[in-house]
Amino acid sequence: MRDSTVAIDISARSAYAERLKRAWYRFSRSKLSLLGLLMVASIIFIAIFAPVVTPYPEHAGAFVDFGNTMHPPSLEHPFGTDAMGRDILTRCFFAFRGALIMGIVVLAIVVPIGTAVGLFGGYFEGKWFSTIVMRVTDVFLAIPPLVLALAIAALLKPTLTNSMIAVCISWWPWYARLVYGMTVSVRNEPFVKAVELTGMNRFKIMFSEILPNHLGPILTKMTLDMGWVILTGASLSFVGLGEQPPTPALGTMVSDGAKYLPTYWWISVFPALMIVIIILSFNLLGDGIREMLTSGE
C-alpha cells in the first residue's frame, strides 16, 4: 500500500499504464466481475437513453389510459401494464434515472464529508475535538440507517431531493468510521512520522499522504454502497416518501402493485426484480474491484 509514496519513477506514465493494465487483468479474471461491469454499464445506458430505448416513453409522465389497464406481460408490454394502463417496462427503465441520481448524488456528498471527518478524527485521535467529532458520529451510528432516513424523510416534504438529504444524513457516519479506523492504523507508521518531521502542514499530510492509502477501500465501499443507497431510496419510496407521481420510482411501483397481489402479480414483481438487478450489478462490480485491489499484493 505504501508504494504510492515511493514509486516516483522516471517513466511514471508508462508505469501508470502498466499498473492499469495489470489491474484490468486481475479484474477481468473473474467472469462475475465482468458481468457486473456489463450490467452496470447497461443500467447507466438505459437510464440515459430511456426515452429512446423504451417502447412508450410518454407513459413515464402524466398519462393514463383506462382502456388498457392490468394487461399481463405480452410481446407488446413485456412487463404488463398497471392500474393506469401504463407500460411497466417503460416505467421501470425510467425509474433507473431517479435511482442512479439518488446513488450518485448521495455518495458524492457523503463520501467527501465522511472521509474528511474520519481523517480528521483519526489523525488527531486523543485530542478533545477529535473525541467530540467521533462521539457525534457514534450517535448517528446508534440508529439503524434506514430508520433514521425514514424518520427524517417523513418530517420533510416527500420529494426526491428530500429523500436524498435523509439518506445523506444517515449515511456519512459509515465513511467517517471506515476512514477513522484506517487513519488511526497508519497514523504512527514511519512514513507519516517522516513527513511530519519535515514540518509539512498537517492538513496537507492528511490529504496528500494519508488519504491516498485509503482510496482503494473507499472506492470498493462506494461501489458496493451504490446498490445499498439505491435500495434505501427505494425503501423510502416504498413507504411513499420519495419521488412523487407521475415520475416512476421502483419502490413506489412495488408497493402500489402489492395491493393487487396475487392476480396482477406483474405490477410489483417486475419493479422488485429491477431493484434486485441493480443491487446485484453493483455488488458484482464492487466485489470485482475489491478483488482487483487486494489480490495484487
Added chain:
Amino acid sequence: MKRVFLTGKFLAFALIMIAVFCFGQSESIIRATEDWPTYIDPAVGSDFSDCIAIVNLYDSLVFPNADGSVGPHLATHWDVTPDGLTWTFYLRQGVKFHSGNELTAEDVVFSVERLLTMGEGFAYMFEPFIDEVVALDPYTVQFKMKKPYGPFLSTLVRLYILEKDLVLQHLDSGPYGEFGDYGRKWLLEHDAGSGPYMVEEVKMEEYVLTKKFDDWWGGWEPNAPEYFKEMATADPVTIRTLVAKKELEITDELQPMESYEAMAKMPGVEVVRFVPGGMNLNLMLHTRKPPTDDVHFRRALAYAVDYKTIANIIFPGSLVARGPVPQTLPGHDSSIQPWEFNLDKAREELKKSKYYGQLDEYPLTLSWCAEVPEEEKIALMLQANFARIGVKLEITKKPFGSMIADAQNMETTPNCSLVFVAAHYMEAGGMLTTRYHSQSTGTWEQCEWLLNPEIDQMIEDALSTIDTEERFNKYHAIQQKLVELCPTIWLIDRAETRAYQASYVSWFVADLVHQGKKIALPLGYGLYAHDMKVFPEKK
C-alpha cells in the same frame, strides 16, 4: 445433514398441526371494515369510521329513516313553539344504559353540554344555535335556541346520549375545569351509551368489537348478530383474503374496482352498489392561493376534467356531480347542470385569467388521500387532463391525517385537494355549512378557504328558516351562487360499493337496493347492526 432433515420433518408436522388448529369458527358476528382512526366518543368522532361505531353504541333522540326523514327514538314525541326558539322533547321511559341505569333528561343535558364544551365532532351543528338545555322533569328536556334552526330535527340524529354518572366516574386531568378531560381518555376505549351494542374490546388501530345489548329498549329480532366488529383495515389484499375465507361480512367502500370484481366472483359474495344520499367527491381549489385564486382559472380547470371517465370507469355507478350538493340529498337544486369536458372552453377561460401566459410559473399542487387507492387514478387523470391546457399539476399522496394537518392553515393547504365529503345529516344545509361557511375553514372539509361573507350570511339565513319550502329555495340560491364562484370542482356523487356475504347475511341496505329504493341514510347508519341478520349455519 441428518439434523437438517429432522428439523424439516418436525417443521412439516408442526405446519400440518397448525393448519388443523386454525380452521375458522362459526359464530353470529358481523364484521365490517373501515379505515382507522375510529374515535368512538360521540363528542369527538365525525368521520365515516367513527360514525359506524357510534350509531351502534349510542342512541339519539330521533332516528333517521332510509328515505332521509327522521322518526321518534329516545324521544317519543316533541313540540316546538311557533317562533322556532323552544323545542321540548318527551323521553321514552325505562330506557337502560349498558350499565343498567335508566336514561333520564339529566343525561341528555349532560351530553349536550359535554359536546358543546369540547367543541369537536358534530358540535359545530349545534353550537351556533343551542342556547341552553334544561331538564324539566326526568323525562322532559327543553332546548332553548339562540335563533331559529330549520334542520334541527334532522341534525338531532347526531346528538348521542351518554350516561352522566358513568362518565363522571372516569374523569382524567384535562382542560375542562371541574370536568377534567370530560372522560375523553376513558371514552376512547369504552362506551357510556344505551345503544343496541356495547363495547367489548377496543384494540387501537385494529378493531372495535361490540356485543349485543340484550336489554336494549327497542327489542331484538331472532338472528340479529351477537357481535358487531369494526375492523381497522382497508388493505385490499387482506380484505380479499378475509372475504374469501368468510371471515369478513361487509367490506368497506374504499377498495379498488379490481378488488370488487374479484370478490363478486367468489361464491356467496354479492357486490352492492348504490348512490347514498350524500357523498360526493370534490376537487377543492384553494381560493386564496395563486393561481387558483382566480375564478377564470378555476373555471378553466372545471372544463378540463373528464367527468365521465371518473363516473363510469373509476367509480362505476356514480353520477356526474351537479353542483355542490349531492343530487339525492333533500334540498339539492335540480336546475344545476353538470360541468362539461370541453377543452376549447377551458382554454377560453384560461385566456381570461390573469395567469395566462405565465402558467409555467404557477404549477398546481394536489394532495390525494393515501387511504383511497382509487383517488390516485383520478389524480393522474387530472394531471394528464390539465396538461392538455398547459397547466402543470404536482401530485402528492398523503395519509388522511396529514391532509387534515395541512388543511389547518392557509399556507400548507395545497391548491387542489381531492376529498370525499359526506353529509352529516340529510339536508343540503348541513353540507353547505361544513363545506362553505367561513367557520369550517381550517378543517379538511373546507380546503377552499372561501371566506365569503355573503355566502356565510346566506347559509345562516337559510338555516334559521323554519318553513321547509322557503328554506330549500334559499339552499338553491346558495348552490347557484357557488357554481358561479366555482371554488370547487364537484366531480361525482359517489356510488358506494361494498361486497357482502349474501349467502348468510341479510343486510337491509342490500334489500333496499334490490327493491330499487332510494337510500338517503346519514353516514354510518348503513351499518346499523341491529337491523341485520346473520345465519352462521349457512356458511
Added chain:
Amino acid sequence: MSLTKYIIKRIVYSIGVLFGVSILIFVISNIVPGDPARMALGPRAPEWAVEDLRKEMNLDKPLVERYFLWLSDLMRGDLGESLRSRRPITKDIAEYLPASIEIIALSAFFMAVIGINLGRLSARFSGTWFDGVVRILSYTGIVTPAFVWAILFVLLFSYLIPIFPTTGRITPGLAAPPRITGMYIIDGLLTGNFRVALNAFWHIVLPSLALSMGGAAQAARMTRASMVDNAEKDYILAVRAYGVPNKLIYRRLLLKPSLVAPISIMALDIAALLGNAFLVELVFLYPGISRYGVEAMLNKDLFAIISVVLIIGIGYTIANVVIDVIIAHLDPRVRLGGAKSA
C-alpha cells in the same frame, strides 16, 4: 482489562451515546413546522382548549427547556401522548413492541440456524454441487431486499401454495391470549392456549423468514469462508492426519473459531433487520412497533416518532453491546487492545 471491566465500560459508553441519540431525534423532530396541540384536539376544538394543551405539552417554551422537560418525563416513564391513538405512547409501545420482539427473535433464530448450518455444510462439502447451490443462494439472499422477499413469500406461500396467512398477527376472530408478556406465542403457551400460540407462530413465519434472508445469507458466506480458511491450518491438518472423521472435525473443532467472523458482522445485520422490519411489517400489516413507527412518521406524530426511534436505538445499542461482549469472550485480543467502538 478483565471481561467485567470491559462490559461495564462498554455499557457506560452506550448510555452516553443513547443520550446523544435522544438529543438528535428530539431536535430533528422539533424543528419541523406544525402545531401538535392543534393536531391533537382536531380542527374544531376551541382555541382556549388548544392553548391549554399547548401549555401542558410545554410547546410555549424554548427548545432546550422542552428537551429537558421531555427528558425528565422520560425518566419517570412518560413518553407523552400520541396524536393518532390519543393515548399515552407507553401504552401503545407496550402493545406493539412485544409483537415485534417475536418477529425479530424468530428472524435472529432463523438467521443463526440457517446461516451457520448452511455455511458449515457448504464448507464441509466445499467444491461439490451443494456448495455451489449454497453460494448462489447466499449471493441472491444478500442482494435481494427484505421487502422483496416478503412479497415473493406472500405470492408463493400464501397464494400459490396457501399454507401461511397473508397478514396480521393472529387469525381474525381468534381472541388474543390473556396478557402476561404481550407476546402471543409465549402468553399462549403459559396460559395453555396452544391454539393461539400456534396460530401466532404461524403468522410470523413468513415475515421472520423474509427479514432473516439477508443476514442468513451473509452468515452462511462468512461461516463458509472462515471454515475453509481454518481447515487449512496446521492443527486441523494434524487432527485429520490422526484419522478423526471429517464430520467430527467440522462440527467440534472448526465451528467455534470460525464463528468470530460471522458474529462480528452480526451488528450490521441487526441494523438492517431493524430497519427492514419497517417495510416487512407494512407488507404483512403486522401490528408491531415498526408499523406503528411508519404510521407515526407518515402522520407526523412527533412524540411517537421520537419514542420509536429511541426504542430502536436502545435495542440496537443493546444488541451491539451483547455482540461485542461475545466477541470479546471468543477473542480476547479485542478487549486487551483497548477496544473502540468507533
